[in-house]
Amino acid sequence: MPHYKLALLGFGNVGQALARLLLRKQDELHHRYGLTFSVTGIATGHHGNAIDPAGINLESALAAMTAGGDALSPLATLPPSGDSFDFVRRCGANVLFENSPVNYASGQPAVDHLQTALELGMHTITANKGPVVHAYRALTNLAASKGRKFYFESAVMDGAPIFSLFRETLPTSNVSAFRGVLNSTTNLILTRMESGESFDQAVAYAQAIGIAETDPSGDIDGWDAAVKVAALVTVLMDFPLLPTQVERQGIRSISPQEVQRARQVDKRWRLICSAERTTEGLRARVQPEMVPSSSPFYQIEGTTSLIQFETDVLGSLTLIETDPGPETTAYGLLADFINAVRD
């Protein structure tokens, strides 16, 4: 029975959810997929890191994180890593889960983490969109040359199967277009404005419940959505596209009056992500649209996301993921791990 050594680079909400899921699914991985695992390394930005070739106790690591400070170092049996690259080189893993903070303009340092891990012969799995839009082909080709996988199911729509859907279940299909609601912060803000709040009030609410960031412009100006569009186009339409190449309009320009007027005619504003092949090439957009009540986009609320694909083999195929959270992102990482090693 194969045994896999895992390393977790990044141990925030998603990394910790992955640790809990690994504990919960340990027996099933053994009995249904015939594989066992140990976690030989965990690294964080602010809570230290630990490497133990014999395997770190995940329950201890989760408990330590609640204490704060240099929480992880006491779990190590080898000296702590100097930096994240030193960690990747010394973690001794077969599979690296890369979930460190990423710069969306460059995809770094995630791209270099993943490249280093692949060169060392690890499977590489990330929930980061950055490496997908900046280095999909390079990392995929490097992985193939090493007989390993670079998977990133959780980069778009959390754990819902989007990339694996096309990779595994829809062979020979060609995506000609898609439309989706993929950013929950703007969805929440628009929904709050329907109830009479101003734009600023709605943003403040989204920040208060931890959905929007302190600087909410990444969501509000459509950058997060544009990165997701670029990732989907790059992978599913085989057309390398940067977020800056996506036509992008955020939701700042929508006034409360426009939101109310839409409601009066039984419509709602939604930030729509889309792409389509055209005779000139490809058109990719993020823009607010008024959708009628007959549209499936009309019902999308909260963190729920929806995407409709047009292909050359099926009618329109729609996926809706309802109320995802860090635990669903963690599931996408686990699914990638299983699919990488059982292929």
Place this chain on the structure above:
Amino acid sequence: MPHYKLALLGFGNVGQALARLLLRKQDELHHRYGLTFSVTGIATGHHGNAIDPAGINLESALAAMTAGGDALSPLATLPPSGDSFDFVRRCGANVLFENSPVNYASGQPAVDHLQTALELGMHTITANKGPVVHAYRALTNLAASKGRKFYFESAVMDGAPIFSLFRETLPTSNVSAFRGVLNSTTNLILTRMESGESFDQAVAYAQAIGIAETDPSGDIDGWDAAVKVAALVTVLMDFPLLPTQVERQGIRSISPQEVQRARQVDKRWRLICSAERTTEGLRARVQPEMVPSSSPFYQIEGTTSLIQFETDVLGSLTLIETDPGPETTAYGLLADFINAVRD
């Protein structure tokens, strides 16, 4: 490069759509999946059959079918088959596509066709639900013992990936419940009744456009839906269930007055398929429900179908397949073929 010999048992709307799709995707199968194929046998109930170890010209076969009568026999280079089992034994294929008319009470003769083909070492692929509900475990185990696959993606929701979704993209997930609209004839009848038609008028319309059968009771009384529920429960919930074990209520009892009353409160009747694990075991049902306009079921019209899955790893995951037809069923068969041989 591997070469596969295919046999088509059943060459009606779906079989012919598969032949056209195979022709259209031939180059892609070669270049993207590194495989080539020939069709060594085609058998029909009323238009003869043909076996040619060197490969039947699919365009000729499609053209011949428009002529009617014993259309296929002139394409044969070997003597015609005595019956469908003789065809399976003599077709010389690596992959059998079984799409012959099936008895839903027994799953025959499809079950025996598939068993015979598996014993001869063929991969077996069908769009028939009958063999899934009557012989899923037996055929799957037989296939495994022969190192072959028994796949049936098109048995529920045409070519939309349902079975392969869980098999390939959602490892370790456990389905706890599902709800769906899976029968288009009842959907159409209920929609027509909303426009003021009587039940009988709506049934007559569905028959006139070829959606409902001469004896429409299989749809109207919920049998088709119950067979689909049984197939989903058997495979995805690992709980063998016969259609007769599904609580079943069709749409005969819904009066035009009830349909109109629902519309007045912004609701619609839909025939809902569902199953859920309970403390006592499993409850599976087909029954009409009034759904509110906020429900995704409310929008489902025409041949469109929708299913919502509850699992232990994601929030609710919903798939919608819009306006499928024989060509999408054919795509499910093609996807099964590719997945069977690339595994």
